[in-house]
Amino acid sequence: MATSTGRKKIALIGSGMIGGTLAHLAAKKEMGDIVLFDIAEGMPQGKALDLSQCGPVEGFDAKITGSNDYADIAGADVVIVTAGVPRKPGMSRDDLLGINLKVMKSVGEGIKNNCPDAFVICITNPLDAMVWALREFSGLPHNKVVGMAGVLDSARFATFLAWEFDCSVKDVNAFVLGGHGDTMVPVTSYTTINGIPVNDFAKIKGVSESRIDEIVDRTRKGGGEIVGLLGNGSAYYAPATSAIAMAEAYLGDQKRILPCASYVDGKYGLDGLYVGVPTVIGADGTEDVIEIELSDEEKSNLKVSTDAVEELLEACKGLDSSLA
Ligand SMILES: NC(=O)c1ccc[n+]([C@@H]2O[C@H](COP(=O)([O-])OP(=O)(O)OC[C@H]3O[C@@H](n4cnc5c(N)ncnc54)[C@H](O)[C@@H]3O)[C@@H](O)[C@H]2O)c1
Numbered sequence: 001m002a003t004s005t006g007r008k009k010i011a012l013i014g015s016g017m018i019g020g021t022l023a024h025l026a027a028k029k030e031m032g033d034i035v036l037f038d039i040a041e042g043m044p045q046g047k048a049l050d051l052s053q054c055g056p057v058e059g060f061d062a063k064i065t066g067s068n069d070y071a072d073i074a075g076a077d078v079v080i081v082t083a084g085v086p087r088k089p090g091m092s093r094d095d096l097l098g099i100n101l102k103v104m105k106s107v108g109e110g111i112k113n114n115c116p117d118a119f120v121i122c123i124t125n126p127l128d129a130m131v132w133a134l135r136e137f138s139g140l141p142h143n144k145v146v147g148m149a150g151v152l153d154s155a156r157f158a159t160f161l162a163w164e165f166d167c168s169v170k171d172v173n174a175f176v177l178g179g180h181g182d183t184m185v186p187v188t189s190y191t192t193i194n195g196i197p198v199n200d201f202a203k204i205k206g207v208s209e210s211r212i213d214e215i216v217d218r219t220r221k222g223g224g225e226i227v228g229l230l231g232n233g234s235a236y237y238a239p240a241t242s243a244i245a246m247a248e249a250y251l252g253d254q255k256r257i258l259p260c261a262s263y264v265d266g267k268y269g270l271d272g273l274y275v276g277v278p279t280v281i282g283a284d285g286t287e288d289v290i291e292i293e294l295s296d297e298e299k300s301n302l303k304v305s306t307d308a309v310e311e312l313l314e315a316c317k318g319l320d321s322s323l324a
């Protein structure tokens with residue numbers, strides 16, 4: 001739906017570290033007019049004012065407003081959800097389940113009542129369970145609700161590989177599947193350096209298999225590494241950048257194939273679960289899930305990861321009877 005300016009409308013639910021970064025990126029890219037929503041009073045309004053005043057310097061046209069009222073997200077084309085709590089050092093993402101599940105309930109209702117036609121990208125952790133719960137609470141079709149994690153995890157994998165090989169990150173096409181936890185599955189068999197399979201490239205460069213294993217392990221723990229360094233909060237620049245790529249794929253009907261937490265029912269042997277899989281994003285939202293051939297080891301790693309997501313869904317159902 002067009003705004004009063006005739007532009008697309010982007011609603012950001014949660015205006016904290018990722019929300020503010022999302023607003024800045026979306027404004028710079030002139031993706032549309034932006035509403036920053038938060039329960040904290042004054043904060044989204046303050047960020048909206050501050051960001052609006054970047055416009056004259058950066059030369060972007062975007063109307064940016066802050067709100068504590070869900071009515072202001074009415075008719076949004078894209079909603080990106082970061083509402084909730086990030087983890088602190090020593091915590092796992094799963095420790096956030098109870099508190100963030102309640103947040104997803106109010107956010108889901110806010111979306112259902114105000115912008116049921118939006119494409120919704122969830123970022124809140126624990127990601128795979130929260131996107132599932134958000135979909136349930138909002139009642140939107142599965143193809144219009146998706147979770148952001150795989151783009152970020154793949155970007156981390158690509159970054160570490162480019163550093164190791166001393167090559168341009170632009171030439172690395174890295175692939176991470178599964179849930180957004182420490183059991184995620186960086187898939188080396190589909191990871192290439194300008195088309196050259198990563199394991200072949202490692203041989204050419206004299207990089208050992210065990211070194212690649214270390215990079216895989218660092219990728220799995222990439223979020224925790226940043227949480228440990230920041231001391232109070234988690235990553236926000238790369239998470240925001242990743243979600244913006246997904247929003248652009250939808251708004252531009254780009255048919256990009258991105259690793260996203262999408263609804264998988266049947267493929268990969270899964271039965272109605274949100275988990276990280278290669279997903280086509282276009283004007284219909286998540287238009288398709290691509291089922292790739294995996295080795296036995298990759299399949300069993302994916303199973304460990306999806307089992308962990310299933311356990312979290314059971315925990316959600318135990319905490320909120322409307323989900324059971
Ligand atoms: N999926 C991923 O790859 C990924 C990456 C990074 C962070 N995260 C997660 O994203 C979430 C947000 O991270 P952040 O760094 O922006 O946190 P943050 O604390 O800076 O911002 C969260 C905001 O949500 C708001 N909020 C809390 N309850 C709300 C509610 N009921 N309605 C609306 N707003 C509410 C808070 O007031 C706060 O401003 C966390 O759960 C974090 O773990 C996920």
Ligand SMILES: O=C(O)C[C@H](O)C(=O)O
Pocket residue numbers: 086087093125180222223224226227234235239
């Ligand atoms: O690690 C976290 O808690 C935040 C996020 O999931 C990340 O991977 O950066």
